[in-house]
Each structure stands twice: as C-alpha cells, then as structure tokens.
Amino acid sequence: MSSNFVSVEALSRRDALRRIALGVTAVGLAGRIDRADAHEVHGQAAAEKTLQGEYTVRYFNEHEFRTLEKLSELVIPADAGGPSGREGGAPEFIDLLCSENEELAAIFSGGILWLDHAMLKRSGKRFVDASNEAQTAMLDALVRAGAAETAADTAFDTNDYKRFAMYGVRRPADIRRGLGFFDWARRLIVDAYYTSPAGIEDLGYIGNASYSEYEVPREAVEYALSRSPFRA
Amino acid sequence: MAETIYDAVVVGAGAGGGTTVRVLTEKGLKVALLEAGPPIDPQKDYKTHKWPYDYGHRTAEEGGAQYFRRGTDYGFFTTVSGGWQLDGEPYTVAAGSRFTWFRSRVVGGRTNHYGRMSFRFSAMDFKPWSRDGLGWDWPIGYEDLSPWYDRAEKFIGVTGTVEGIPSAPDGIFETPPPPKVHELLMQKAGKKLGVPFIANRRAVITKPKNGRPACHYCGECGRGCLTASNYSASQVDIFPALETGKLTLITDAMVREVEIGDNDRVTGVVYIDKKERAEKRVRGKAVVLAASACETARLMLNSKSKQFPNGIANGSGLVGRYLMDTVGYGVRGSIPYLENMPRYDTSGFGGAHLYAPWWLYDQHHKLDFPRGYHIEFGGGFRLPGPGAFHAAARKYGYGKKLKEKIRQEYGTSIGLSGRGEMIPNNQSYLDIDPDVVDKWGIPAPRFHFKWSDYEWKQARHMEKSFSALIEACGGKGLRQNNAVREGEGISVPGSIIHEVGGARMGDNPGSSVLNKYCRSHEVKNLFVADAASFVSNPDKNPTLTINALAWRTAEYLAEEMRKGNV
Secondary structure: OOOOOOOOOOOOHHHHHHHHHHHOOOOOHHHOOOHHHHHHHHHHHHHHHHHOOOOOOOOOOHHHHHHHHHHHHHHOOOEOOEOOOOOOOHHHHHHHHHHHOHHHHHHHHHHHHHHHHHHHHHHOOOHHHOOHHHHHHHHHHHHHHHHHOOOOOHHHOOOOHHHHHHOOOOOOOHHHHHHHHHHHHHHHHHHHHHOOHHHHHHHOOOOOOOOOOOOOOHHHHHHHHHHOOOOO | OOOOEEEEEEEOOOHHHHHHHHHHHHOOOOEEEEOOOOOOOHHHHOOOOOOHHHOOOOOOOHHHHHHHOOOOOOOOOOOOOOEOOOOOOOOEEOOOOOOOOOEOOOOOHHHHOOOOEOOOOOHHHHOHHHHHOOOOOOOOOHHHHHHHHHHHHHHHOOEOOOOOEOOEOOOOOEOOOOOOHHHHHHHHHHHHHOOOOEEOOEOEOOOOEOOEOOOOOOOOHHHOOOOOOEOOHHHHHHHHHHHOOOEEEEOOEEEEEEEEOOOOOEEEEEEEEOOOOEEEEEEEEEEEEOOOHHHHHHHHHHOOOOOOOOOOOOOOOOOOOOOEOOEEEEEEEEOHHHOOOOOOOOOOOOOOOEEEOOOOOOOHHHOOOOOOEEEEEEEOOOOOOOOOOHHHHHHHOOOHHHHHHHHHHOOOEEEEEEEEOEOOOOOOEEEEEEEEEOOOOOEEEEEEOOOOHHHHHHHHHHHHHHHHHHHHOOOEOOOOOOOOOEOOOEOOOOOOOOOEOOOOEOOOOOOOOEOOOOEEOOOOOEEEOOHHHOOOEOOOOOHHHHHHHHHHHHHHHHHHHHOOOO
C-alpha cells in the first residue's frame, strides 16, 4: 500500500459537511431536541463514517510517518474481523497529537530514531525497509523485554474508560527508550483503531443509538445462562 | 433607577437552587439566581450522540492530554464542566488529611452529568442515633419528607419497582428497562447469597413527561441529554423557570458574602462579576444558599459581621463541621464464559438496570460496622475510548493474537461498587485557610477529613461480599487487596462526590445551624437548599433528597413570605 502522507493543504470536505449537518439539526424549546431529531443526529453520525479521508500530516516527516504506518499494520493487522490499525487512522491520530504536544512528539521522534538505530544494527536496514521477518523479530524482542519488566504495571490494569483520567503514565529510564516508545505506539495504535468506525464494528459495539424500547435479545440471555453456574 | 429588591436571592444553580427557583417562580415570586459559572447551551455544550471518531483526537483531547492526566476529569465526553481542580480557585487540605473536591461551575452544576441514582432515605436513615447511638437524629422523619419525595419523583421522573424493602422505601416510579445479561447473572448470584438485586432507581423518564420526550436509550447520560430525558437542573428546573419571566439568572457571579442589615436580617449578597472582575451586589428579602455543601459552608464562614464574627448564622460554631462523603470501594472481575457472546446493545438507559439496596439492615448486631451500603455495578459492551484496551495490549503483545483476544474478551468484565454511609465525626470538617485566597479575592476553604474504623470495616465487608458475588457468578480475576491506604482500600474522601453536611439542621440552636425547614435558627430570612443541611449521609446518593428538601423549603419560604414572617 502506498503512503497516506499528504503534503499539500486540502480543503476538508468533512468539516464542511459537518457544518451543514449541524445546521439542519432542529432546536426545540430550551435547547432540547425531540426523539425524532435524536434519530436524525444518529443518522448524521453514521453518515460521517464514510467521510474519513484526506489528512495533512502536521508533525512527522515522510520517513517517520511511513514508519508509523508500518507499525500500525503490524500492531493491528488486517484480518477477517476488520482492517489494520493504519486503516483505522492510527498514524494520523498520532501525528495530530504529536503536533500539539512536544513531550509526546519527542517520545515518538526519539523512539523512531531508536528503532531505526536498533534495526540498522540488527539487519543493516531501517525499520520500514527491513524484511517482515526482521520487523516482527524486533517487535517480539520488545514484547519479551516488556513482559520481563513487571514493575508499575498495575496502573494500567483496568479497562474502565471512566477512570481513564486516573491513569499514570510510565516514563521509562533512558536505556528503555525503545520499550517505552513501543508501549506508547502500541497503546495509541490500539486506541485509534478501536475508536475508528472499523474498530467499533470489529468489536460489534452497537450502542450510542436510538430506540423507542430497550430490549435484551433472548439469544444473548441463553448464550450466557447455558454456560453459567445457573444453567438448569 | 431604583435598585431591584428580589423576593429571594438564590446562590447556586444545581439541584437545590434549580428546584428552589422553579418552585418560587411558580408561586409568583421574583427571584434572582446567581451561578458562579457560565450559562449552558445543551446544543453546544452537551456531546450527546457524538462518536470518538468525530474528533481527530478520538477523545484523548488536545495533544493527548488524557494520556498525561491533564484531560477532562471522567473523560472528554462525560463531564460537561468542572473538575477536581479549577484554575485560580484553590482549596487546601490540612496536613494528615486527604480530600478531593469536584466542582462544576455552570448552570445546572453537576446535575448536567451526574449518575442520576435516585434513592429515598428510609425511616431508619432519619433516626440513626436512635438505632445505634452514633451521630445524630434528623429533626424530621420519613413521614415529613415522604410527600416531598412524591412530588420530586413525579416531577423529575425516577425509574423503579415496588419492592417493600425497609432500607429502600418505594416511590412513584417510571417503568424501568429490563435487566441486561450480566445483570441477570448477578441477580442469580445474589439470590444464592441473599443479596437482592432490584430495578435501578434513576432519574430517567421512560415515557414522555412535561414536554420531555422519553429516553431513547443511547446510554450516554453522562454527556448531558439533548432530549432532557434525564434530570438536570438546567433543563428540567431552570429553563422552565426562566420562561415564567419571574427569574433573573446572573451567571459568572461568584458570591463572596451574604450581607446582613442592622436587624439581624440578610439584605442580599455581594458577588464578583467574573467577566468584569468587579464587585457587585444583589438585594433580596430572603437569601437561599444552594452553592453545594462545601461552597455554602465556605460562603457562610466568609460572611463575617459584627453580629456574626465567626460567620453568618454560626452562633453554634457548627458551620463547616461534620462534613461527610460516601464510602466507596469497588471490585472488578471478568466472566470468562461470556467470551464471544452474541453482541447486543448494553447501553440501556445509561447506567446499570439493577442495583442492590442494603440488605443486612437488621443484622448490624452481627457485623463489625454500624451502617450499610448499596451496590452499583457496571459491565457490558461499552463504547470503546482511549485506554479501553491498554491492559489487553500489555498482556497479549501485538498482531493477530492481540486483535483476537480483544474481540474475544470484549464485554466480559464486570465491576461492583459499594456506596456506604459514614458516621459524621469531629475530625471531618472545613474551615477557611488563613493564607490562601482565590483569584476573586475570596478566602479559600481548607479541608480536614478522617475515615474512622467504622468506614474502613464497612469497606472490607464490601470487598468480601463483592468477591463472593463475582465468584458465585462464575467470574474470576478478582483483586483482593486489603490495602490500608485511602484510594486503595477505601475511596479518597470527597472522591465519590457526595459531600454533605456543614450546616446541619436540628431542633436545638446550640447544636445545629438550621431548623427543620432548613431555615437559619439565627437569621430568619436565610435558608439553605443544598446538602449542607444533612445531619447524616445515608448510603443513598444525595440528589433526590436535595430535590425533596429544597422543594419543601421553597414552599415553606413562599408561605412564610405570604404570611409576612420573612
């Protein structure tokens, strides 16, 4: 796949369409919208799923961006359940955040330099130019090193979104620059993918919708009960 | 032009202030409502129905602020306004104490995003001292407040079912939605262990009410509801009150002190107009404080005069004292056999569809702690946001395996949270910091707080019962920590955001600040309509009781005014 790196300013069709969409949302008394309008807002949100597209890279150079694209394909590869992290918009997400945050930008730029340096030593090629085997061998080594490092992981041992703001951020020692970078890259790639329309579809999340009655499907109840200690 | 003298000046536009202005304007009174934050426009300010991918930052916020603990507290979508710290508006915590204070500065306050759990206090809750000799009895009983709970529930809309459980009195209920799958499992586990899981009582309407459409089950109440299908003081109380033409809403108005005249009556309040950074004044025949328990106590302590050198209406010396929060503790686990379950929408009406009221209310002689707790829980297929799968990423590496594991385990985790009653104690209070002022020149509050053994032992009981429940469900991966640090073995004081007390009511002016109508014993035209008046803090989330008490106080004030007694 060729790179999504876009170096020219492009008018954001998506933003223009969003503005139109917001303009047609009916406003009721005191800022409320009624249920029919709620359905319409949901419809607009669904329509926007198809409008992901052009993005102008703000922070990374072309080589860095291509490295992130490759990492996004490796961390979240395309499979039968959904596309890759790259298609989930991970490189663009990371670029946007890095363009707004010097601390994060340093983690990623420094991390990519570390990664290329380590890869050059291992295989004589920078990460993106190395073979798939060499790339996965590198990531496997990082995963092994991460698993060996047991300290201070409990802060992340939760997937409670609402408590997300309470997370600590680990800042690894300099010698672990690569490990820290890989953790950051993996977390942000995973986040980007699972917050993208494709990732949400992959999970099968079907909430944030609009119904007149709330029902729990019989097949879900039966699936759980038949496997539970409460089965008849 | 003559200065306007309002019938009532109300400070604070949350649950208490909202209820007060709605009731008073319906009675035809001319009311000024002061709010320390900006106005709210639900169309602009609520993120109802948005998706993470509607934002380039995917809700991690600018520069990934959430990853650096600099983002909006509780997440980009969830909190409409406010946080644990506000720029330029500090509070301090005394050495040896921990306390954290969540403030919302906006019309509607915390009701724009709160959990909407709506539980009546029970007959036992109003007379705790009579039961176990701890704390104090309220000057009112369940029979006094019950008709006001009725009114509040009928007006706001609260779901539930009639159960006849003494610790959880029934109300006038909206039809609740059916339980979700993991909730059904927990209900069965509870049955085995004697823990009753019943329909949750939340301030959500499931049928249209007063022009508000019924809930459409998008499940994201914490963002604020564009259809006003759940309760918020802004949409349900204040916007309708504004339509009467009787209400003057003054926003960005940080009240500095309550002013008193020569006859021991208050004459109005002095406030800082935040936009102009200028001191202003608004006058009224009565003043109702509803700034939130701690902010109300702070305001009273800062309102010094020759009559009241220690703060207005503080002859008892009890303003700021007996501050309480709810005891919180949670256990998380997962139910492996839910892996690969057929997907369905677990959003429902935005919170758990079941909860367990305190079930051992007649067993305290066998327990090592005196007061109860209720159980809230979470689980299901939740909207993924930043951080949702970090633990999985650490555990499963990368690539195909990671992706498959995330898919497989999605929706299998379950969490139980206890919300318990603390006993008021004399080491938990707020006073005024002698050295710190906020950017409006107003002296800042200083918190002192201690959980006692009663609360710690209650938290350990939560730990045991929650673990037993998850095990009975066939769950695993429980975290037993028996930790002895706040924030690990028990919630950090203030963090449950149920801070109450600080100007408690009572019959005796020597041992209470307010009378049984939440009117100052000492200043006849000064009232309190927030949780500062609470004598105890039962295991019931406080908002519904704030609504009911404020309604009762507002009607009393209007009647006293009509009789010429204010």
